[in-house]
Amino acid sequence: xxxxxxxxxxxxxxxxxxxxxxxxxxxxxxxxxxxxxxxxxxxxxxxxxxxxxxxxxxxxxxxxxxxxxxxxxxxxxxxxxxxxxxxxxxxxxxxxxxxxxxxxxxxxxxxxxxxxxxxxxxxxxxxxxxxxxxxxxxxxxxxxxxxxxxxxxxxxxxxxxxxxxxxxxxxxxxxxxxxxxxxxxxxxxxxxxxxxxxxxxxxxxxxxxxxxxxxxxxxxxxxxxxx
Numbered sequence: 001x002x003x004x005x006x007x008x009x010x011x012x013x014x015x016x017x018x019x020x021x022x023x024x025x026x027x028x029x030x031x032x033x034x035x036x037x038x039x040x041x042x043x044x045x046x047x048x049x050x051x052x053x054x055x056x057x058x059x060x061x062x063x064x065x066x067x068x069x070x071x072x073x074x075x076x077x078x079x080x081x082x083x084x085x086x087x088x089x090x091x092x093x094x095x096x097x098x099x100x101x102x103x104x105x106x107x108x109x110x111x112x113x114x115x116x117x118x119x120x121x122x123x124x125x126x127x128x129x130x131x132x133x134x135x136x137x138x139x140x141x142x143x144x145x146x147x148x149x150x151x152x153x154x155x156x157x158x159x160x161x162x163x164x165x166x167x168x169x170x171x172x173x174x175x176x177x178x179x180x181x182x183x184x185x186x187x188x189x190x191x192x193x194x195x196x197x198x199x200x201x202x203x204x205x206x207x208x209x210x211x212x213x214x215x216x217x218x219x220x221x222x223x224x225x226x227x
Contacts, residue, residue: 004222006218006221006222007218009214009217009218009221010211010214010215010218013207013210013211013214014211016207016210017204017207017208017210017211019203019207020200020203020204020206020207021204021207023200023203024067024197024200024201024203024204025067027091027196027197027200028067028083028091028095028197028200028201029091030091031089031090031091031094031193031194031196031197032083032087032089032091032092033089034089034090034091034190034193035088035089035090036088036089036090036093036185036186036190037186037187037190038088038093038184038185038186039088040088040093040185041085041086041087041088041092042080042084042085042086042087042092042093042095042096043060043062043080043085043086043096045093045096045097045100045185046060046078046080046096046099046100047060048185049096049097049100049179049183049185050078050100050103052183053100053103053104053107054107055100055103055104055107057076058076058077058078058103059075059076059077059078060077060078060079060080061077061078061079061080062079062080062081062082062085063079063080063081064081064082065081065082065083066081066082066083067081067083067084067095068081069081069084069095069096069098069099070099070102071099071100071102071103071106073102073106073117076103076106078099078100078103079099080096080099083095084096090186090190090193090194090197091193091194091197093180093185093186093190093194094176094177094180094186094193094194094195094197094198095197095198095201097175097176097177097179097180097185097194098172098173098175098176098198098201099172100175100176100179101171101172101173101174101175101176101179102168102172104175105168105171105172105175110168110171112164112167112168112171113168113171115164116161116164116165116168119157119160119161119164120161122157122160122161123157123158123160123161125154125157126154126155126156126157126158126161127155127158129151129154130151130152130154130155130158130219131151131155132151133147133148133150133151133154134147134148134151134152134155134219134222134223135151137149137150137151138222138226144226145223145226148219148222148223148226149223151219152216152219152220152223155215155216155219156216158212159209159212159213159215159216162205162208162209162212162213163209163212163213165205165208165209166205166206166209169201169202169205170202173198173199173201173202176194176198177191177194177195177198180194
């Protein structure tokens with residue numbers, strides 16, 4: 001949004017974020033070439049796991065894109081992307097099981113999942129308005145401090161969302177690996193490969209949190225310069 005010496009704070013996390021994105025893409029691509037011995041597609045697995053978990057009312061839909069898979073708790077729909085929906089790869093099954101993990105979290109009212117859902121509106125408003133308000137406040141006179149403070153306060157909500165997301169995602173991955181291994185959908189070697197995919201994906205969430213925290217630190221430094 002604006003450039004100054006505090007931008008240097010972002011360099012390390014930007015490098016980390018770039019590495020994390022590259023890592024998840026390369027890891028997913030690698031294990032997308034490994035066909036699971038079960039012969040199941042991502043859609044097959046999703047339907048089976050949801051049924052086994054008493055979530056037969058959750059719909060499974062195909063959504064365009066690569067790694068755009070997600071569980072929508074509002075409509076209770078699990079959406080699988082082009083890269084997982086019809087794929088029989090270890091990578092696809094790992095990602096699919098991860099999304100089913102979120103559906104199970106929803107059913108069980110997993111605390112971190114519930115907390116994350118409760119702050120979604122605050123996070124959306126904060127991520128949209130925080131920087132514009134802060135920037136306007138920077139170029140105003142004494143009265144601009146209020147807008148800068150308001151921008152920071154709103155951004156805290158967005159940061160909180162990224163922090164709460166971490167235990168939600170790590171837990172969903174743990175659930176996924178347990179489901180795949182304990183129910184025999186993947187053999188041990190395949191479970192280890194799926195674990196690599198999910199670990200790489202988890203790093204993107206860690207990077208997002210680091211970026212948000214450093215951005216907040218940057219705003220606080222800029223605000224302190226106005227006092």
